[in-house]
Amino acid sequence: MPEGHSVHRIARQFDRNFVGHRLSAVSPQGRFAEGAALIDGCTATSVRAVGKQMFLEFDETFWLRVHLGMYGAWDFAGEILTDPTIASANGRMGQTNQRGTEVAETVMDTAGENSLSSIGAPRRARVRVRMSEQTKGLADEESEQWPPPPVGQVRLRLLTDRTCADLRGPTACAIQTPDEVATVIDKLGPDPLVDDVAEGEDRFTQVVLRKPTPIGLLLMDQSVISGIGNVYRAELLFRAQQNPHTPGREVRDDVVRGIWRDWVRMLAVGVETGQMMTMDDLDPDSYRRAMASRDDRHWVYHRAGLPCRVCGTAIVMEQAAGRKLYWCPRCQA
Known part of the structure; x- marks a missing residue:
């Protein structure tokens, strides 16, 4: 999607x-x-x-x-x-x-x-x-x-x-x-490219911290936050080292705010490049490979069974509300 x-x-x-x-x-x-x-x-x-x-x-x-x-x-x-x-x-x-x-x-x-x-x-x-x-x-x-x-x-x-x-x-x-x-727009969650970024952060954080729903599902809920799909969901959670099954109300405030701020940055990169680039600190050759191929662009998305790029643990893929969820059971424990 x-x-x-x-x-x-x-x-x-x-x-x-x-x-x-x-x-x-x-x-x-x-x-x-x-x-x-x-x-x-x-x-x-x-x-x-x-x-x-x-x-x-x-x-x-x-x-x-x-x-x-x-x-x-x-x-x-x-x-x-x-x-x-x-x-x-x-x-x-x-x-x-x-x-x-x-x-x-x-x-x-x-x-x-x-x-x-x-x-x-x-x-x-x-x-x-x-x-x-x-x-x-x-x-x-x-x-x-x-x-x-x-x-x-x-x-x-x-x-x-x-x-x-x-x-x-x-x-x-x-x-x-x-x-x-x-x-229609009133029913949507904040979008960093539409709403005031600071107000959007507060709105997103307040909603997440009162929900019993797992954070991995909340990120896909367009009434909670706008624009995130399966790829960005998996990558944002990995970058935050956050277990996707943790209820929103149990996620630390600073982690929720960090996810929003990371989304602000990654969305801007995606708009500029047209690609969901979610890896940092790449040397020029690695960056060229990542921009040319999704397989070299993501931390966990579409990497089921492959070793985590950080810890080597096999990446898990499971079904969550009918969509594929990718995550590292060690880094995101």
């Missing part, structure tokens, strides 16, 4: 390429025909991401709410104006990891996780990247037909005169009023 960093990257991509433009909209699949007809001919006036949900406003009147869920993705084609604050696939040089190790070249993820052309479930899409309004980048792959023909089950297609966005497989795709959007 796309986690919070991906949704914020999508929102920034829409901000640069769609907000301020009058859009054409169709539903090639047919399942969102009524909503597409309402959007068609309207101007995108703002966009925001909160946790795992994105909200795109039209004519300052109504909103499109999208939750990608497990399998959803936005595929982009045409010319894409890139966000200068975002590294990796846009060709920006001199990325840095969490502790400041400089890498001289852009490092692409082999699975396409940091792609500009498909954000969400990895897919291949046609794209011509523009580094700025004045400078054109090289085409990754360019369609001879504009707009490119829809491929697969496209729920919604949004078009400007130069950029195409295709939405596939979302859990939620709905037209909402401003009041309905406010109601």
Whole structure:
């Protein structure tokens, strides 16, 4: 499932390429025909991401709410104006990891996780990247037909005169009023990129410390904290050396606050790089490997049965509320 960093990257991509433009909209699949007809001919006036949900406003009147869920993705084609604050696939040089190790070249993820052309479930899409309004980048792959023909089950297609966005497989795709959007957002936990960071820390800590629910489940509860999914959950808990089964109310206050602060930092790295980089203090070669491959990027996630990178104990994988939970029974005892 796309986690919070991906949704914020999508929102920034829409901000640069769609907000301020009058859009054409169709539903090639047919399942969102009524909503597409309402959007068609309207101007995108703002966009925001909160946790795992994105909200795109039209004519300052109504909103499109999208939750990608497990399998959803936005595929982009045409010319894409890139966000200068975002590294990796846009060709920006001199990325840095969490502790400041400089890498001289852009490092692409082999699975396409940091792609500009498909954000969400990895897919291949046609794209011509523009580094700025004045400078054109090289085409990754360019369609001879504009707009490119829809491929697969496209729920919604949004078009400007130069950029195409295709939405596939979302859990939620709905037209909402401003009041309905406010109601949805009010039910979500704090997001470090939306809420005041200090207030978000206090709010998150207060909720966790009164809950009997295991901390490993609380981190996945979007009403407690926004944007964390299975990968970040496992990695945050390992980095905190926290047993995932400990009830929230039994976790120390300083540990809960440390998890929030770590999430603030890792979310920022994820938005910049497009990858869930959760390991620190890597030398340049190790950093390149980690940026290129998830297997070299995480402490415990997807490492069931492999030795812990710290203590050598076999990493455990178990089911928790229907999702896979990875943790080290020694480091997190």
